Amino acid sequence: MIRQAKGKTPRRHPPKKTSNNQKDPVGVYCRVRPLGADDDECCIEVISNTTIQLHAPDGLKANRNGEFKETQYSFKKVFGIKTTQRELFEDVAKPLVEDLIHCKNGLLFTYGVTGSGKTHTMTGSPGQGGLLPRSLDMIFNSIGPYQAKRYVFKPDDKNGMEVQNQVDALLDRQKRDSQSTVPKTPTTRRIDPEFADMISPEDACRADGVDEDSSYSVFVSYIEIYNNYIYDLLEETPFDPIKPKPPQSKILREDQNHNMYVAGCTEVEVKSTEEAFEVFWRGQKKRRIANTQLNRESSRSHSVFIVKLAQAPLDADGDNVLQDKNQVNVSQLCLVDLAGSERTSRTRAEGSRLREAGNINQSLMTLRTCIEVLRENQMCGTNKMVPYRDSKVTHLFKNYFDGEGKVRMVVCVNPKADDYEETLLVMRFAEMTQEVEVARPVDRPICGFTAGRRQKNQAFKDELTRRLEERGGPVDGEFPTVLNQLLQSFPPLPPCEVSGPNDDVTLPRLIEALEKRHRVRQMMIEEYNKTADMLKSVLQEQDGNILSKENFIHEQRGKLGEKDKMIQNQKNEIDRLEKKSKMLEYKIDILQKTTNIYEEDKRSLQHELESREQRLQREMSEKRRMESRMQGIVTDAKLKWEKECERRVNAKQLEMQNKLWVKDEKLKQLKAIVTEGKTENRQPQRPSREKDKAPPKRSASPSPVPTAPPVRPLHRRSHSAGGERWVDHKPTSNVDLDTVLQPNIPNAIKVNAPNEKALSKCDKYVLTHQEVASDGEIQTKLIKGEVFKTRGGGQAVQFTDIETLRQENPVVASRKRRSSESGPDGGPMEGDWTDVETRCSVAVEMRAGSNLGPGYQHHGYTKRRKP
Ligand code: ADP
Ligand code: MG
Numbered sequence: 001m002i003r004q005a006k007g008k009t010p011r012r013h014p015p016k017k018t019s020n021n022q023k024d025p026v027g028v029y030c031r032v033r034p035l036g037a038d039d040d041e042c043c044i045e046v047i048s049n050t051t052i053q054l055h056a057p058d059g060l061k062a063n064r065n066g067e068f069k070e071t072q073y074s075f076k077k078v079f080g081i082k083t084t085q086r087e088l089f090e091d092v093a094k095p096l097v098e099d100l101i102h103c104k105n106g107l108l109f110t111y112g113v114t115g116s117g118k119t120h121t122m123t124g125s126p127g128q129g130g131l132l133p134r135s136l137d138m139i140f141n142s143i144g145p146y147q148a149k150r151y152v153f154k155p156d157d158k159n160g161m162e163v164q165n166q167v168d169a170l171l172d173r174q175k176r177d178s179q180s181t182v183p184k185t186p187t188t189r190r191i192d193p194e195f196a197d198m199i200s201p202e203d204a205c206r207a208d209g210v211d212e213d214s215s216y217s218v219f220v221s222y223i224e225i226y227n228n229y230i231y232d233l234l235e236e237t238p239f240d241p242i243k244p245k246p247p248q249s250k251i252l253r254e255d256q257n258h259n260m261y262v263a264g265c266t267e268v269e270v271k272s273t274e275e276a277f278e279v280f281w282r283g284q285k286k287r288r289i290a291n292t293q294l295n296r297e298s299s300r301s302h303s304v305f306i307v308k309l310a311q312a313p314l315d316a317d318g319d320n321v322l323q324d325k326n327q328v329n330v331s332q333l334c335l336v337d338l339a340g341s342e343r344t345s346r347t348r349a350e351g352s353r354l355r356e357a358g359n360i361n362q363s364l365m366t367l368r369t370c371i372e373v374l375r376e377n378q379m380c381g382t383n384k385m386v387p388y389r390d391s392k393v394t395h396l397f398k399n400y401f402d403g404e405g406k407v408r409m410v411v412c413v414n415p416k417a418d419d420y421e422e423t424l425l426v427m428r429f430a431e432m433t434q435e436v437e438v439a440r441p442v443d444r445p446i447c448g449f450t451a452g453r454r455q456k457n458q459a460f461k462d463e464l465t466r467r468l469e470e471r472g473g474p475v476d477g478e479f480p481t482v483l484n485q486l487l488q489s490f491p492p493l494p495p496c497e498v499s500g501p502n503d504d505v506t507l508p509r510l511i512e513a514l515e516k517r518h519r520v521r522q523m524m525i526e527e528y529n530k531t532a533d534m535l536k537s538v539l540q541e542q543d544g545n546i547l548s549k550e551n552f553i554h555e556q557r558g559k560l561g562e563k564d565k566m567i568q569n570q571k572n573e574i575d576r577l578e579k580k581s582k583m584l585e586y587k588i589d590i591l592q593k594t595t596n597i598y599e600e601d602k603r604s605l606q607h608e609l610e611s612r613e614q615r616l617q618r619e620m621s622e623k624r625r626m627e628s629r630m631q632g633i634v635t636d637a638k639l640k641w642e643k644e645c646e647r648r649v650n651a652k653q654l655e656m657q658n659k660l661w662v663k664d665e666k667l668k669q670l671k672a673i674v675t676e677g678k679t680e681n682r683q684p685q686r687p688s689r690e691k692d693k694a695p696p697k698r699s700a701s702p703s704p705v706p707t708a709p710p711v712r713p714l715h716r717r718s719h720s721a722g723g724e725r726w727v728d729h730k731p732t733s734n735v736d737l738d739t740v741l742q743p744n745i746p747n748a749i750k751v752n753a754p755n756e757k758a759l760s761k762c763d764k765y766v767l768t769h770q771e772v773a774s775d776g777e778i779q780t781k782l783i784k785g786e787v788f789k790t791r792g793g794g795q796a797v798q799f800t801d802i803e804t805l806r807q808e809n810p811v812v813a814s815r816k817r818r819s820s821e822s823g824p825d826g827g828p829m830e831g832d833w834t835d836v837e838t839r840c841s842v843a844v845e846m847r848a849g850s851n852l853g854p855g856y857q858h859h860g861y862t863k864r865r866k867p
Contacts, residue, residue: 031078101309220268
């Protein structure tokens, strides 16, 4: 449909090229409304007049695993809960109204979830008028005295504006007055109470620099976009109570300047704030009725209030509006209250409403997409198609984004926790929108007429009226005084009473006097002309001077304006860069923190790695140490056992030799018996001490054969040598017990390690052995034995007796005994006995050069403890 319309529309001009390439970012403001009475958790904090911080509500924090922390968002300005409607207007809408008056377009919209205060911000309520009523008020305060008469400006059907001639305008006015349905002068009417007191008189403000030599007219339109259909809220439809006609939707068209407009939309000319309110209110009522009748939800529709300002220069006289369509300038301010930005319907969305909700989401989604593509195109230099046409709202706003104008958005937020997630999306959209730039509107050229026409004309008219009033109008037949004075300056006329037809005196005198007067008059005329010429040339010169001065001033003003613009541009750029740098700083900060955390991690990991390496090293060296020790132990044991084996082999060898010797002896004796027969006096030869000392070799046995063979290889030492001689073996490790009962053996050889020499001299051996008994007392054992000479030439001790000496503490004696008898402590005692018994049956053989046997070592030396 739109494409068709476009095809039909004659394109008279090439696409409008914006003559400047200066751009401004979309001004995004944030307004935080106060928490409602029922809401207790607040998730928004205003931290400066440009930044807010969002905190995830408690429940969410837990859910999202701390993913959402505090996030900050910056805006051109943030308005906290205490901001008044007036303050907001001053910052946000006032510049747009000023632009409107200076022929520049503006778009202002409110964005946010339902209940965040969009309507409050845009429309407001009695006593708290919003941006819309305040803008209207400012417009009329500014252009009030310079408004054209009604119907002088007349909208054509193609978004343009014509200037009607005086007569047509008058006729239209008369027609309007005669129509009873249209309210007459609305200023005298009582305003709807709901719209009264929107703005208090002290809040009134006006724009500067209103061109007084122009004539103005304000037109308003009010549309609603619901479910992607456009409805005209100001359309006058005859109301049919029986069968109410459903509202007809409108279509969008493009005008010759490629501006989008709602075709056939009602544009109402309004002459005062009150009248404009009245019209707005009429639209509101219609909207409300339609919503109720069609069961629609108002939060799902976008409402667009368009204020159009037509202005045209006065003609050269400063009397009437110049009748030249090309000189008419039309600027417009769009005030948009967007639908709630929430993703799902706040109320239960079912059936058709669900579909509507989907569509509304779609239109806001398209808005978001358009903004996104625009931003991408601008930032990356791409040329992607912006999908304006996907929804009516964006299509209608197209000109603002790809043409020129000032775009501002007030993001409304409700700090309550329920809205948190939606608010987060709103913030992201706002952040993105701020990065979109819109071409700055250029100043309109000034018309060729001299400035101040209205004033001059007015001053002239005023003066004329004053004089006329003063004089009561000119009287016929009366000469002006100036003329009288002039006449009096002429030479007086002589008496002109003619005495007769031949009066030769009077007539010539009169003729002479009149001629004289004629001459004077001639002279005066000449003089006058000369002076007039002179004056004229002086005036012309002055005019020229003034004109050139004016031109100069104009030029300078233009330059000044340009410079101002440049400064403003630079300022904006600086602002933008500052904001960007702030944002980047914030990001850097976060990255720095992250880096620190990682570095900390790295350090601790390195530390751990080092400690582990050290431990590994330690364990390795420990292992090596153990290995070498094990090796040492193994070689020790090997050596020991080798020696032991050798010893045992030797002992066995000896024993076998002995046995062999005994057998040899027996054999010899047998042989002797066999060969010599009876030899009765023979005595068995016992090996003498000397013989024992030097063991006989097997081959060398020529000694006389003994009569009887020795019964055992161990021989008791003879006692006949005058009493027993003892080897008293007391190991050095023994402790002196200071007791009365001490073993004392007279005539003993005292040794602390048994040696062969001592043993060879004695025939008794006693070992004083100390050990700790189970009760902790030291007990001394005297292990006694007899010394024998062995055939191998050494000495052997056979243990025969053990004497135990113990000290007992009488106090604990009984207890001790009991415990030693019945308790497990008795074990070692028995073990000792067993040990000694076994040992008693073991003969320890000492041989020259031999090592002490393990059994002997056990008694003679303190045990070597294993490490
Ligand atoms: P929206 O249009 O975004 O759905 P409204 O403007 O209807 O939200 O606001 C919902 C309610 O909150 C209204 O009762 C309104 O008066 C109140 N409200 C909104 N913003 C403010 C504010 N800044 N100060 C006080 N009340 C507010
Ligand atoms: Mg609303």
